[in-house]
Amino acid sequence: MAEAHTVLGEQVRMPVEIRHADASSALFLVDAGAARELLAETGLEPLTVLPGRAVLSLAFVRYVDGDLGPYHEFAFSLMARQPGRRDSTGAYIHWLPVNQSFTCEAGQSIWGFPKLMADIDITPVRGGHRCEVRVDGQLVIALRIADGIPMPGGAGGASIDAYTSRNGLLRRTPWVMNPGKVRGRPGGTRVELGNHPISEQLRSLGLPKAALFSSRIGSLHMTFDDATTVLQTREGK
Numbered sequence: 678m679a680e681a682h683t684v685l686g687e688q689v690r691m692p693v694e695i696r697h698a699d700a701s702s703a704l705f706l707v708d709a710g711a712a713r714e715l716l717a718e719t720g721l722e723p724l725t726v727l728p729g730r731a732v733l734s735l736a737f738v739r740y741v742d743g744d745l746g747p748y749h750e751f752a753f754s755l756m757a758r759q760p761g762r763r764d765s766t767g768a769y770i771h772w773l774p775v776n777q778s779f780t781c782e783a784g785q786s787i788w789g790f791p792k793l794m795a796d797i798d799i800t801p802v803r804g805g806h807r808c809e810v811r812v813d814g815q816l817v818i819a820l821r822i823a824d825g826i827p828m829p830g831g832a833g834g835a836s837i838d839a840y841t842s843r844n845g846l847l848r849r850t851p852w853v854m855n856p857g858k859v860r861g862r863p864g865g866t867r868v869e870l871g872n873h874p875i876s877e878q879l880r881s882l883g884l885p886k887a888a889l890f891s892s893r894i895g896s897l898h899m900t901f902d903d904a905t906t907v908l909q910t911r912e913g914k
Contacts, residue, residue: 684783695743695899701806701822702736702752703866703891707882712755715878719842720908721757721769732756733882734768735820735868737808738897739799740780748777749797751810751818753875757840759907767838767849772875774810774817788850788904789843805865806893816871818879824893825862841904848904858895865891 681690712723712731723731736752753772759765774795775781784790796811805823809816839850868885870876 682783682787684786685779687779689744689783689787692900692902693744695740695745695897695901697742698738698740698897698899700736700738700894700897701808701824701892702734702894703820703822703888705733705735705882705884705886705888706730707733707884711881711883714881715771716755716757716769719757719769719840720759720847721840721842722760724756724758724766731882733884735818737797737799737806737820737822743899745780745783746777748775748780749799749808750775750780751795751797751808751820753879754839767840769840769842771878774812785843788839788901789841789846789848790839791841791843811871812873812875815873816869817873817875818871819869821867822891822893823862823865825860825865825891828859828861828892840907845909847907847909849907850904851902853900855898856894856896857898859892860895861890861892863890864888 681688709723709725709729709731716723725731734754738750740748751774754768754770757769770790773790773792774797775792776797781792781794784792798809800807805821807821809819836852836854839852841848864887866888870879870885
């Protein structure tokens with residue numbers, strides 16, 4: 678594994694550390710057939726928890742102090758795995774807009790994350806937080822997530838590897854998350870979709886709809902290691 682990467686003339690050393698962030702996220706049960714179509718070129722298959730139902734995660738994060746600088750991020754991911762491998766479950770990151778150029782370049786070049794520049798407005802609202810994402814001035818999604826009720830220590834601490842598919846390669850990135858000040862509740866979301874192509878993909882999955890569960894992490898520390906190549910995807914053959 679590489680010890681450092683050069684990004685826009687600066688050295689980024691592994692593992693990358695996020696010393697403080699806060700995040701809101703929600704899990705949705707969505708159409709497995711539509712999820713399979715989105716994953717078709719990646720070499721992955723959706724994780725199905727009920728017949729015909731896959732798991733979608735939507736999250737927004739405010740990075741305050743970390744090796745990639747301060748920025749806002751929105752994540753659209755699907756729980757997925759490699760066919761025939763039970764130990765391969767991870768989060769396939771399908772769309773990952775950010776609002777700062779350095780982290781955008783680092784995410785693309787180091788891990789193959791599907792980062793792109795967008796306007797991401799994260800604001801506190803009564804009982805929760807709201808995130809609005811616009812690309813070239815066009816609304817993609819507005820997501821409001823309730824803060825929920827305090828959860829026991831250690832809740833929300835599961836760390837799961839991230840899959841990315843870029844330039845014909847499927848990569849897997851180890852990701853360790855240490856959350857604090859965790860709150861959660863069933864449901865607790867309000868979704869508004871625009872007319873962007875990503876909005877239409879979310880509609881194909883069955884959104885807008887109620888979330889299965891939502892959560893708020895008030896204090897989040899994370900580390901990301903180097904990505905490893907899992908396989909050459911269909912798009913690269």
